[in-house]
Amino acid sequence: MWDPGKYLDFADLRGRPFFDLTARIGIQRPRRVVDLGCGPGNLTLALAQRWPEARLEASDNSPEMVEAARKAGIAAELIDVREWTPKVDTDVVISNAVLQWVPEHRQLLERWVRELPPGAWIAIQVPGNFDAPSHVLTRELAASAAWAERLREVGLREDDAVDSPKQYAERLASLGCMVDAWETSYVQRLSGDNAVLEWITGTALRPVKAALDAAGWQRFRAELAPMLDRAYPPRGDGTTWFEFRRIFVVARTPGGER
Template sequence: MWDPGKYLDYADLRARPFYDLVSRIGAASPRRVVDLGCGPGNLTVSLRERWPSAVLECGDSSPEMVTAARSRGLDATVLDVRDWTPAPDTDVVVSNAVLQWVPDHASLLRRWAASLPSGAYLAVQVPGNFNAPSHALTRQLAASPAWSSRLADVVLREDDAVSTPLGYANLLADAGCEVDAWETTYVQPLRGENPVLEWITGTALRPVRAALADAEWDRFRAELAPLLASAYPVRADGTTWFEFRRVFFVARVSAAPSR
């Protein structure tokens, strides 16, 4: 279960990669714009504002997120991106911080590129920080004797959850696209008590939360908090710097892709 309220903590910082991604889309008057993994819809509404004449299609795997998106006036649907197929008039597809949850999404990207019309844009952003202390320490604690039996079936993503900009560039170029791929490490200023823990609670820790009872969840967080505090010290001014690497690509279908 996703918690839209928790996800919207640090909403401005979470939004920045989305805007950096979408700013590189060159579509002038797309017929249909699709947001796959729209979350609570707070960013999807900007697509409607940019392309008001386009049909706006959006969805998310979380019913809670879809409810939040609908409260913003979006016609959002519950969907699994693995089952989605582009309509013939789809000119822009945006997928922001979604595909890291999808194993073997390379095959999904090939299928989408093969199904989109010539000139369509496929814009994707995924986190690339799975070797960062925030994730490494979580995996370390989950594998410790105190927790390994309770969390044995929980999959915590490793660095191979996503590819590199070069990997995605080669993948989409082979699929018949012109590709703009890059990565950015954002040095994010966080504030408050245990800010890195609060940040990952809304995203990376979801599988742990789902596996634990309330009391166990509180204990896991209590044990993880000092580990993260040591890795991400608080400055004298109260700021905690949180480095977050993200991987981007914008692919434009330019020819019939090879099959």
């Protein structure tokens, strides 16, 4: 289960990569714009404002997120991204911080290129920080003697969950796409107690929470908190620097001018 409220705790910071990604989409008047993994819909609203004449299609595989998006005024559908297929007028497909959860997403991208109309735009953004202390320490604690048995099947993601920008560029260029791929490390200033723990609670720790009962979840958090504080020491003013690497790819399918 996703918690839209927890996810929106850092809405401004979580939104920055989305706007950096979509700024590179060069189409002026798309017919249909698709947001795959729309979450609570707060960023999907920006797509409607940018392209008011386009048909807007939004979906997520979380009932909680779909409900939140609908409350925000987005006609979101409950769909697994792996089952989505483009309609014939789809000119823009955006997947923001979703495909890292899909092991077969590389093949998914190739299928989208084949199925989308000529000249369509694909824009994806995924986190590239699986080797950062926040994730490494989580995996270490989950694999420790106290937790290994209970969390054996959780399958926390390693740094091979996503590719490098060059790898994505090569994959899509080999299919005839024009590709713009890059990475950015955001040095984010988080505030509050256990700031990094609260940040990853809304995303990376979600599978751990789902695998534990309430008492176990609170104990796991209590053990992880000081580990993260040592890796990300709070500053004198109570804030914490959190470096967050993101990977971006914007590709245009072969042929067509729109």
